[in-house]
Amino acid sequence: MHSFDATIALAHQGDGHFSGATHPDYGNMVGPFGGTTAATLLNAALLHPGRLGDPIALTVNYASAVADGPFQIVARAVRTNRSTQHWTMALSQGDEVAATGTAVFAARRETWSAPEAALPAGLPAADAVARMDTAGRLAWVRRYDMRFIEGDLSAPFDGEERPHSRSVAWVRDDPPRPLDFASLAALCDSFFPRIYVRRRRRVPIGTVTLTAYFHADAAMLAAQGSRHVLGVAQAQAFRNGYFDHSAQVWADDGQLLASTQQMVYYKE
């Protein structure tokens, strides 16, 4: 079993109550990687016997650091319509809520469709880009094969502010794993904090909320398989303790798989 699957695994106790536990393979500075927390909250809805369709949108609010160890998730379908379903989720440890989430699921139908945003042109293929050395990095970073075309975090940080925070990188799970909605949700949190890229220095940070929109359906994810996807991320504003970023995750054939944004607390 891929350790991503072990990390997001949940046991259903009935009535939307699930139990799970953090996994050392996806450890962060403190507690688990926020991407696997997002994927685990989504997984509660995915595993729920009342689930309708596939995920369209996911929002996860990181209320506090999740402690390493067991946790409980409650997932409720608060409204089920003909083709859409609205979920609320909460992850708690003991009596404390550590994360909340909402998700929209839907049964898609074939309609007029059109891309609008386009993947940057002229990018080198993943196998033409050097892989980031992850030796000595946080556990979760070692679970991704990241190949930066722009905006990497190569050390040492010189503290010289850059004009922008944009990163462009090919990314896939390591070991490779076929893409699905849960791993795509986790990928949406795999972009390093934009403030590190912009300022070229580390400051204390923590994501407070993340939203991901799934433009892909299951067939598009299956077609992507375990090949690298392209991630593009950039902040829009850094202001008095909070910055955002907007990001896109692209299939290697140029289709948009997901768009995502987050707000991140920072100090200094």
Place this chain on the structure above:
Amino acid sequence: MHSFDATIALAHQGDGHFSGATHPDYGNMVGPFGGTTAATLLNAALLHPGRLGDPIALTVNYASAVADGPFQIVARAVRTNRSTQHWTMALSQGDEVAATGTAVFAARRETWSAPEAALPAGLPAADAVARMDTAGRLAWVRRYDMRFIEGDLSAPFDGEERPHSRSVAWVRDDPPRPLDFASLAALCDSFFPRIYVRRRRRVPIGTVTLTAYFHADAAMLAAQGSRHVLGVAQAQAFRNGYFDHSAQVWADDGQLLASTQQMVYYKE
């Protein structure tokens, strides 16, 4: 009293339970404008006696059409930290949940700050742009003074698909009203459906989820007052029943007040 304030008004019944009612001034095709629903959910947290700080992020999920008439909102601070507070909200009518929401509030501190995204250069000032004629439009549309620089909805729709869905417009409440967090939340849903702009035809649509990030603090909003803000919105993908848009709301001095995205159901 401005009818926006009447629309988002809530009576606190205690313990985070609020009652409110839709208002004909902000009526939509069916039920109320989603922007005022978002603002009303945010207002429940703003009015709660246990509220800490100002809004940083808001997500609203539109689970079903809200019926014209009374509704109840329950707002809970599920976690209060030293400088952040995490909220969940639900709007119901009878036994049915019509909308859910989450919000992050925070007490900001002065830190290193920097813009990154920039307002498009060379735009005409609001008073140099013709106001959209709102005669015969939906009630909520008549509550905004919109001045389109690009991507308007002027009739008749010719059904000729355009290369992109971008709109750029100056917007303010009508009658003018000083900007605050609630009205900024509503403005984040004032962008017309991108599919109308792209396809130049009307199809059935409905926003299923909206997220807004507030880059502005109360002082920035006060400085903006009731002057027009600039809204820029564009879809990233239209695919099998759902399209997104990303948008920014800019102060007239060029500062980013809010960034927002939504996923919208469409038919055909």
